[in-house]
Amino acid sequence: MIDYQFNTADLFFALPELFMVAAIALILLLDLFVSERFQNLTYYLTQSTLAITGYFAFNLIGESAVIFDGTFVLDTIGSYFKVFMMIFSIVALVYSRHYLSVHNLLKGEYFILSLLSVFGMMVMVSAHSMLTIYLGLEIMSLSLYTLIAIARDRAVAIEAALKYFVLGAIASGLLLYGMSMIYGITGSLDIGQIAAFATGANLISEQVLILNFGLVFLVIGIAFKFGAVPFHMWVPDVYQGAPTSVTMFLSTVPKIAATAMLVRLLIDGLGGLQAYWADLFMILAILSIGLGSLVALMQTNIKRLLAYSTISHIGFILLGFITGVVEGYGAAAFYVLAYVLMSLTAFGTIIVLNKQGFEADQIVDFRGLSKHSPWFALIMLFVMLSMAGVPPFIGFYSKLFILQQVISAGYIYLAVAAVVFAVISAYYYLQIIKTMYFDDTEKEVTVTAPMDMRIILSINGALILVLGLMPSYWMELAISLF
Amino acid sequence: MEFSSILFYVFGFCLVASSAMLVIARNTLKAAMLLILSFFSVASLWLLLEAEFLAITLILVYVGAVMVLFLFVIKMLNIDQSTIRAKFTTYLPLGIFISIVVIAQIALVLSAGQFDLENVEEPTRHVAGYSNITELATDLYTTYVYPFELAAVLLLIAIIAAITLVHRKDSRSKKQNISEQISVQASDRMRLASISSTKSKETK
Structure with a gap:
């Protein structure tokens, strides 16, 4: 009766995930019993777990397999995404530690929840069934809600967490409704079988209607996780209310996971309906770029400003997916990774300015930074120029590749509109540079960040320039993923 | 009409009616009770589909545990009814508009006929010992x-x-320290002070 086949050797393909879950369980116990004797033990264990998981994922590059009865897939794009997620998470946690220690938030749970959230993202990246995509999404989101609320004494943080939680639950509901429609018509949760159904030659129009109905809800769920307009309402409030280290984490690594979710559901699964979802993405993309660029002009809080800047970057990422060609998808993946690098550096520089009892989150906090700490001012200058899209930084090339693909796909008006809004957005990036270099303040700006953070931040800032000087290798890599 | 079809329509009507009333109910407590009724109707529908275990679990877990917790929370929070009612009417036109659009869309999708019996085969009935x-x-x-x-x-x-x-570590948590309790001496608990009675009278 039971014809179940289980090959133990298959578990090898899920090694990064299995190792991570085991490590999380171990760290959870150690944190409870030994953390009082060995300070920072949880932190170092977390970092080494991320590093080892990244190493396992790196070793699996090139392998491909579908295991666990079609609920788990290992392929090149998944392995690369996992490696990048681990690297960026390690960097984010190095920055987080300084912020947490100056604001008395340094707790073992912070690192454990970060690990769990990264685990959820890995599940999403390797999902081959709508069931696992949803479970990965919930594992990631639930950890993130808690991370935001970890600053229990700040009313804004609790408000941000609650807002994110309620809106996230609604988005999950819509996503599930869409999934149920797709399941209803295809009869399968498996991404491979959905793809076979959606690309089938003898689809009748009624079947396409139901697929499209489900598709709209899937796109809403994805747009919410990205924070694309008009599903962006949570982004500014959450970015502003959350502790800066959580904002940094939230604005970087989950975007890679959201891209993976998009790739799995829409390209791998419903690739046959590309013409339909590209139309939806066009609206999302142009609204995101427009609103993100215009509303950011009026912000005085730098975290809120970066939130709107994120929304406009998301618009560019979505532009890459409307082209429907491998080069366009590659350009979008390149943009995501470049954006994560820039965003990490930007938030890292904000965190550097934090010190005991002082929360740096206003643009005016950057006044006179070039006099007191010219090195970090230079790094922030790199980030801002890169985000504005000035050559030779990486942000310029990521925008260039996207626009090239959009134009060659024939959407010239979209490209023109995107460039116009990018020029408008240059104003607020340049305003931050002006604040750092030309505004004076009597207040002494001192930097108390530890040496490891300074070194990593310097490398991070330098990469924005260095990768911008030689982007072709990474661009080719990004295209080869699809 | 078969008896099971009649049951289906009865429970289906109960489900839709209780869900609709749940949304428009003014009293939160009533809404929670209506939610329990809708859970019951869903469980009965599942029973008709031969999903006995899931039906019983739904009642045990959701009605028995989750909803009881809900009721406790509602009783403890003491929500102000008037503010909720005020917001209900301001968003009513928008809510009705969105509902009509969604219902129209669902009607369109269902009328496509893809979920009819010709396209979706009827699940096979199982024997009694299944x-x-x-x-x-x-x-x-x-x-x-x-x-x-x-x-x-x-x-x-x-x-x-x-x-x-x-969880808060320091405040409010009252822990027992057993070794401290055992090794306690009488002198730790009581201090014998000699107060002269005359002096205390004078101060009074």
Whole structure:
């Protein structure tokens, strides 16, 4: 009766995930019993777990397999995404530690929840069934809600967490409704079988209607996780209310996971309906770029400003997916990774300015930074120029590749509109540079960040320039993923 | 009409009616009770589909545990009714508009006929000795073992999150220190002070 086949050797393909879950369980116990004797033990264990998981994922590059009865897939794009997620998470946690220690938030749970959230993202990246995509999404989101609320004494943080939680639950509901429609018509949760159904030659129009109905809800769920307009309402409030280290984490690594979710559901699964979802993405993309660029002009809080800047970057990422060609998808993946690098550096520089009892989150906090700490001012200058899209930084090339693909796909008006809004957005990036270099303040700006953070931040800032000087290798890599 | 069809329509009507009343109910307590009724109707529909185990679990877990907790929370929070009612009417036109659009869309999708009996075959009826739980367990621990373990991780996060957000180390927690209690001396608890009675009278 039971014809179940289980090959133990298959578990090898899920090694990064299995190792991570085991490590999380171990760290959870150690944190409870030994953390009082060995300070920072949880932190170092977390970092080494991320590093080892990244190493396992790196070793699996090139392998491909579908295991666990079609609920788990290992392929090149998944392995690369996992490696990048681990690297960026390690960097984010190095920055987080300084912020947490100056604001008395340094707790073992912070690192454990970060690990769990990264685990959820890995599940999403390797999902081959709508069931696992949803479970990965919930594992990631639930950890993130808690991370935001970890600053229990700040009313804004609790408000941000609650807002994110309620809106996230609604988005999950819509996503599930869409999934149920797709399941209803295809009869399968498996991404491979959905793809076979959606690309089938003898689809009748009624079947396409139901697929499209489900598709709209899937796109809403994805747009919410990205924070694309008009599903962006949570982004500014959450970015502003959350502790800066959580904002940094939230604005970087989950975007890679959201891209993976998009790739799995829409390209791998419903690739046959590309013409339909590209139309939806066009609206999302142009609204995101427009609103993100215009509303950011009026912000005085730098975290809120970066939130709107994120929304406009998301618009560019979505532009890459409307082209429907491998080069366009590659350009979008390149943009995501470049954006994560820039965003990490930007938030890292904000965190550097934090010190005991002082929360740096206003643009005016950057006044006179070039006099007191010219090195970090230079790094922030790199980030801002890169985000504005000035050559030779990486942000310029990521925008260039996207626009090239959009134009060659024939959407010239979209490209023109995107460039116009990018020029408008240059104003607020340049305003931050002006604040750092030309505004004076009597207040002494001192930097108390530890040496490891300074070194990593310097490398991070330098990469924005260095990768911008030689982007072709990474661009080719990004295209080869699809 | 078969008896099971009549049952289906009765429970279906109960479900739709209780859900609709749940949304427009003014009293939160009434809304919670209506939610219980809709859970019951869903469980009965599942019974008609031969999903006995799931039906019983729904009642045990959702009605027995989750809704009881809900009722406790509603009783403890003492929500101000008037503010909720004020917001209800301001968003009513928008809500009605969105509902009509969504209902129209669903009608369009269902009228496409893809979920009719010609396209979706009727599930086969099982014999009396058929075990729901065995089938469910076999699937959960074989085909769906990976999602099953992921759900376990999700529950772990829920525990960690709840403890992280609510537990406070110093304030309010009253712990016993047993070794301290055993080794306590009489002198630690009571101080014998000699007060002269005359002096105390003078101060009074």
